[in-house]
Every structure is written in structure tokens, then in C-alpha cells.
Amino acid sequence: MKGADILVEMLIGYGVDTIFGVPGDTNVPFYEALQMREDRIRHVMARDERSAGYMADAYGRFTNRPGVFECPSGAGAMYSLPPVAESNGSSVPVILLTIDIPLPGEGRGVLTELDCAKLFEPVTKMSVQVKSAQKLPEIIRRAFRTACSGKPGAVHLQIPEDMLLAEVDPATISLHVEEECRTFPAFPTRPEAGKLEALMELIRQSERPLIVAGGGVSRADAGGVITRFAEGCNIPICTTMTGQGTIDDDHRLAIGVIGDNGYHPHANWALEHSDLAIFVGSRIGSVVTIGWTFPKVTLNRRLVQIDIAPEVMGNNYQNLLSILGDARLTFGDLLAQDLRVDGARHEPWVRELNDHRARFWDHAAPKLAADTLPMRPERVVRAFNDALESSGEPALIYSDAGTPTPYMTRYLRINDNRTRFCIPRAFGGLGSALPAAVGAWRAAADKRPIALFGDGSFGMTVGELETLVRLQVPAILMLFNNGTFGWIKGLHRLKGHNQCFGVDFLPPDGAAIASAFGVRAWTAKTPADLDAALAGAFAHRTGPCLIDVHVESIADRVPPVYSWLTRRGQDPMALEAADHGYL
Known part of the structure; x- marks a missing residue:
């Protein structure tokens, strides 16, 4: 057997049905082995290694199995760092396979040479380089055991290309898997007596x-x-x-x-x-x-x-x-x-x-029903909540950092235990939600993947619209559009800098961009627009759709953030949820 065949057979043995990744010079042998087993394991090509990592992260969050993704050497590995760090910091089991330059090229100035094992050490539970094709089964077992046991987290394997091309006598290795480590938590512990x-x-x-x-x-x-x-x-x-x-x-x-x-x-x-x-x-x-x-x-x-x-x-x-x-x-x-x-x-x-809870929601009602323009985020959350409940279908909701975070966390109300809501909070980076819709879809095809993100995030991962269309993922994408890095602009104003610097950009025409990729799209500038668009989105099941929601920025009004309200001299514990400006 070639090393690539051993690797893929081990992944299949551990129940991996999907691997996300991006092609490159070094991972061709791996792709050949995957292609021979297309009926047992599916490769999902992303348009960026970072996106592939967020797909795997979402898969891990929404299943009880580790997400797996792969990348080629050099820049591919560097682009993979942010999602791996997020997964590890959020205790999500993810395994990254970096298919690297052949071992004989080490230290000789080979293009894309990088000490990937050392690169990922600070942000993983385990990061090792494979130096023997015969050790591949052992290292794969250790990877799944490490990712899934104890506190779950990320594992990185640096696999030189020549390890995948090497011939191994099957009689000298064992391809067995540890059943306990196919899912997580593996080997869960019980409290001590007393x-x-x-x-x-x-x-x-x-x-x-x-x-x-x-x-x-x-x-x-x-x-x-x-x-x-x-x-x-x-x-x-x-x-x-x-x-x-x-x-x-x-x-x-x-x-x-x-x-x-x-x-x-x-x-x-x-x-x-x-x-x-x-x-x-x-x-x-x-x-x-x-x-x-x-x-x-x-x-x-x-x-x-x-x-x-x-x-x-x-x-x-x-x-x-x-x-x-x-x-x-x-x-x-x-x-x-x-x-x-x-x-x-x-x-x-x-x-x-x-x-106390009833009084809070009574005071929140006017905000949730407000028809002012630009639309308030509270009104957007209420419309989304109503549409989700009316649909009666379970969903996997992944929210990016930025405008959706404080308002969805505060006002979203989910009463269907089949629906999951996720906000990655280890590093709070932008650009995860849109590709995460692909991972959510592979995690549970019977649940609607929904991604919530601002226009800052949208600009970082817009290319994955092609992935969603190519795979015909029935995702609902909600773009919170206000032409600024709102959280950072709000921080500027919180510190008294009304002349904010380096935070504004041209608002994207989200619907036009999505349509250019073949995505069904709506623009929602009013509550009536939004209600109609959400009804259309939940009824649309043949591929992805996007709602370009024109919404007030969190830089225009202090969001429900305790420390920000405290800094403005307001009472963050007040149940009346009054509006507060920055200046």
C-alpha cells in the first residue's frame, strides 16, 4: 500500500465522511487516493484554506465527530492557522492535514518550505511531523485520540509528500481504529465518589x-x-x-x-x-x-x-x-x-x-417592533425569529462576530431543541460564518444551514458563494450591511474619537454580488422588505440564497454590551433597555 492509501483508509475507518480542503502542488497523491474512494469519503473543495478550516470547525460543532480538513504546503498552511486556533480555543475537535514538501528537501531552500509542526504548536493540542510512512496508522490513531479525549481540541499533522508516495507492506502495519475515538467526548469521565x-x-x-x-x-x-x-x-x-x-x-x-x-x-x-x-x-x-x-x-x-x-x-x-x-x-x-x-x-x-425577565421583554417590545430606518438590529432579529418559528424546520445557525453577535445573543429565542445556535468566541475573528454554512450542511443535511454575518466578514469570504452554488447547499445567508467595521468604529467613539479612522468602506451591493455567483438574492431596506425576503428564503430550497439587510451600525448606538454601557456612565443592569449614544 502507498502511504496515501493508508491515510485515507484510516480516515474512513474513523468514520470520516467529509474532508474539506484546497488543492496544491504537494497534495496530489492524497487527492488520487481520495478519488479512488469517492463512494466512501467525500472531498469538499473550498476556495481558500481558511474557509476549509471554518467548514471543518462547523462540522465539528454540529456533530459529535471531529472535522477534518487538508491543505498544501507553504501559504496553504499559513492560511489554515486562524480556524485551527479558533477550534482549539473553542474546544472543537478538528484535525488538519498539511501535505508538505518531501523530507529530502528540508533545509535546502525548497519553495514553500516551512516548519509547519512548530507553526501550529501554540494553537493545537498536538502538532507533529510524520517521518515514516509505516507510522501513519499509529499517528492517525493518536490524532483522533488527542482531538476527541479530555478537553476536545485541534490536532495538526505535517505529512511530507514522499510519505504518501512510499510503499508499505500491509503485513507490517495495523489499520485498526479505536472505536471510542471516532466520536467525542472519547473516554468521558465520571466524578469521584462523594x-x-x-x-x-x-x-x-x-x-x-x-x-x-x-x-x-x-x-x-x-x-x-x-x-x-x-x-x-x-x-x-x-x-x-x-x-x-x-x-x-x-x-x-x-x-x-x-x-x-x-x-x-x-x-x-x-x-x-x-x-x-x-x-x-x-x-x-x-x-x-x-x-x-x-x-x-x-x-x-x-x-x-x-x-x-x-x-x-x-x-x-x-x-x-x-x-x-x-x-x-x-x-x-x-x-x-x-x-x-x-x-x-x-x-x-x-x-x-x-x-425580572418579563419586565425586560416588555421593555424590549418597542425596539423589536420598531419600523425606523435604517432598520434596527433588534427588528431584524425579531423578523428572523418569527420566520424561523413559522418555518417549523430545524436549523443550524452560525453567527459571525460583529453586528449579529450582541443582538442575536440577546434577542434570539429558540424553542426547538433540534435547532443549534453557534457563535465562535475564542478569538472573535471575522469571516467564519459564510463558509461554516457548508460545514453545517455536511453535518446534518436534514437541517437548514443559516449564516449570519456583517459586511466586513462578507468581504473576507465572498468567494465561498461559488462553493455554496457548486454544491447546491440550501443555506440562508443574512448579510448585515452598513459599510463599516462597526465594532471597531464603536470602540473609537466609545473612547471619544468621533472622527473615526480606517474603519469605513463602501457598502457592498450584496444582492448583486450574490446574483453574479448564481445565488438567489433579495435586498431588504425596510421591515416589509425583510419580512418578504425571509418568507422567500425559507421557501427556497434549491441552492443557497442571500438577504442583503441594510441595518443600523453598532457604531451608531451603543449595543447591549455591559462594559460599553458602563463606560458611558449608564446602568447596564437596567431592565428598560434604553437607547444610549456614544457622545
Whole structure:
């Protein structure tokens, strides 16, 4: 067998049905091996290596399997760095295969020579160079084991082209795979004896307990079991941005999103006033705690942390109790016990939070219904939410950084547990959502892929419109169009620089650009335009479609960001959600 055949057979053995990538000089042998097995593994060609990485990232987020992508040597590897860093920082299992120059060319000035293994070391769980074709099976097994076990993350393999061309006697190797590592979390852990009873005793003693679900809950697919536990104990649930979807938004125990960006003031109030905060699958990082300044009443000695990664335990606060374990297994074990919790003891607390929540939504109603121009982002979210609910179909929603983030996080309400909502938050880079629609489609063909992005992001990945058309992906693309890098322009104004520098550009004619690629497109400048376009988009199923939404910039009005409102001297905890300018 050639090394390329070994590599592809190992990928198939691990259940890889899709590999995303870009062709180059060095990966021709790999493509030949893939072409011979087209009926068992599909290659999706992207138009840029960065896009291929975001496709794999979305695939990993929306399945319980690692996303795999490949690139050629040199610039291909360098372009692949941003999505790998995002996946690793977001605990998404992704495997990158860099098909590199042959080993004999090392150190001799070969075109595209680069120490790729060292390049990816800081942003992966494992980055190694393959130096023997016979070791390919062993290294592939290690790659899947590393990506999927413990805290999931990214793995990079630098595979010289001559390793793929080398002949290997099949009798000298084993192509076996580890079944546990085909999916994640592999080898999930359970808490040690006594920890769960200690947690239950703390819950029984508390009057105002609160569960805070982070991104680890989504990775572990633990939303259902945590919701059932919360119902059994009558404990309200808040989420971080990446934990959204843990519980239906209209559930009486679903309080909202905590933190800085797109937060709910009543959710932050709940965290500040709880007497027992149970964080699950969260690093309790800077966004969640607004730079470790909130809650103003410290979390020390009232915090329980449940996580699969021991290195995050007690890293930022003094935990009352640390429980090492997979979220789904931990709460499954809790449900298997006799809970012996008096839920009525927590009822005044639940009612108080729901009163705050109802007041917030009452005050938000005028914004959500506003017909002012340019359209307010709140009005756009409401139209999208109505159309999504009316469609009755499940969706995989991937939102980019920028204008969609704070408003979608705050105002989107999802009550279909088949629908997933994702915002990549490790590095907050632009340009992920549009290609992510391809990865979402390959993750679950029975769910509608939806991408939300600003015009800054659109300019970085517009070429992937061709990919969506070529593959006939039935994606709905929403372009938030306002002709500026709005988040950065808002920061300029927040610091008193009304004459902003280097942040404005010509607003794109999104519908014309999309149409030129063969994408069905609408322009929406008014709420009536938007409602009609969304109805048309959800009815359109033969390929991708795009709505060019002309929307107010977050540089024109302070968005729902706690730290920004604080800087303007406003009360970020006010439930009335008043409008605030910068100057």
C-alpha cells in the first residue's frame, strides 16, 4: 500500500465522511487516493484554506465527530492557522492535514518550505511531523485520540509528500481504529465518589441556586439532561454565549445569557444574587465575568465548577466544590440518585427571576417592533425569529462576530431543541460564518444551514458563494450591511474619537454580488422588505440564497454590551433597555 492509501483508509475507518480542503502542488497523491474512494469519503473543495478550516470547525460543532480538513504546503498552511486556533480555543475537535514538501528537501531552500509542526504548536493540542510512512496508522490513531479525549481540541499533522508516495507492506502495519475515538467526548469521565452527594447537600441548603451552562454543555450534548435535573430541583438556568441552547428560551427556568456581550440584565442580576452558582463546562473567562469584575459580590466560596478539564478548576475563583466529569454523565448520575430536594424552597427565587425577565421583554417590545430606518438590529432579529418559528424546520445557525453577535445573543429565542445556535468566541475573528454554512450542511443535511454575518466578514469570504452554488447547499445567508467595521468604529467613539479612522468602506451591493455567483438574492431596506425576503428564503430550497439587510451600525448606538454601557456612565443592569449614544 502507498502511504496515501493508508491515510485515507484510516480516515474512513474513523468514520470520516467529509474532508474539506484546497488543492496544491504537494497534495496530489492524497487527492488520487481520495478519488479512488469517492463512494466512501467525500472531498469538499473550498476556495481558500481558511474557509476549509471554518467548514471543518462547523462540522465539528454540529456533530459529535471531529472535522477534518487538508491543505498544501507553504501559504496553504499559513492560511489554515486562524480556524485551527479558533477550534482549539473553542474546544472543537478538528484535525488538519498539511501535505508538505518531501523530507529530502528540508533545509535546502525548497519553495514553500516551512516548519509547519512548530507553526501550529501554540494553537493545537498536538502538532507533529510524520517521518515514516509505516507510522501513519499509529499517528492517525493518536490524532483522533488527542482531538476527541479530555478537553476536545485541534490536532495538526505535517505529512511530507514522499510519505504518501512510499510503499508499505500491509503485513507490517495495523489499520485498526479505536472505536471510542471516532466520536467525542472519547473516554468521558465520571466524578469521584462523594462529589455528587456533596453537591446535592449544597443545593438542599441553598435558597437561590443557579446553574450556568457554558460551551462545554453544547460539546457534551448535555442540555436535555441538565434541563431535567433543573426541573427536578426547581433550579433556574443561565447560559454563557456559547452555552445558548442548553434549555428552551421560553422555559420558566431559562433566565438568559450572562456576561458582557449581548447579555440579559436579569441574567446578570441572577448571578449576582444567587447564593450557589453551579458553572458547568465554562472556563469562567473574561467575557462571562466582564474582565473578572462581575458579579460585584465575589463568586468565591459560593461557586461550584463542573468541567471535564482539571486545568480550569478554580483558575479564576476559589471554588466551594470542584467536580471533574463529563457534563452529560455527571448530570445523568445525579438524576439516577434520589434527589431529595424541596423544589418549593426555590420557588420564590424562580418567580422573582421570571418577574425580572418579563419586565425586560416588555421593555424590549418597542425596539423589536420598531419600523425606523435604517432598520434596527433588534427588528431584524425579531423578523428572523418569527420566520424561523413559522418555518417549523430545524436549523443550524452560525453567527459571525460583529453586528449579529450582541443582538442575536440577546434577542434570539429558540424553542426547538433540534435547532443549534453557534457563535465562535475564542478569538472573535471575522469571516467564519459564510463558509461554516457548508460545514453545517455536511453535518446534518436534514437541517437548514443559516449564516449570519456583517459586511466586513462578507468581504473576507465572498468567494465561498461559488462553493455554496457548486454544491447546491440550501443555506440562508443574512448579510448585515452598513459599510463599516462597526465594532471597531464603536470602540473609537466609545473612547471619544468621533472622527473615526480606517474603519469605513463602501457598502457592498450584496444582492448583486450574490446574483453574479448564481445565488438567489433579495435586498431588504425596510421591515416589509425583510419580512418578504425571509418568507422567500425559507421557501427556497434549491441552492443557497442571500438577504442583503441594510441595518443600523453598532457604531451608531451603543449595543447591549455591559462594559460599553458602563463606560458611558449608564446602568447596564437596567431592565428598560434604553437607547444610549456614544457622545
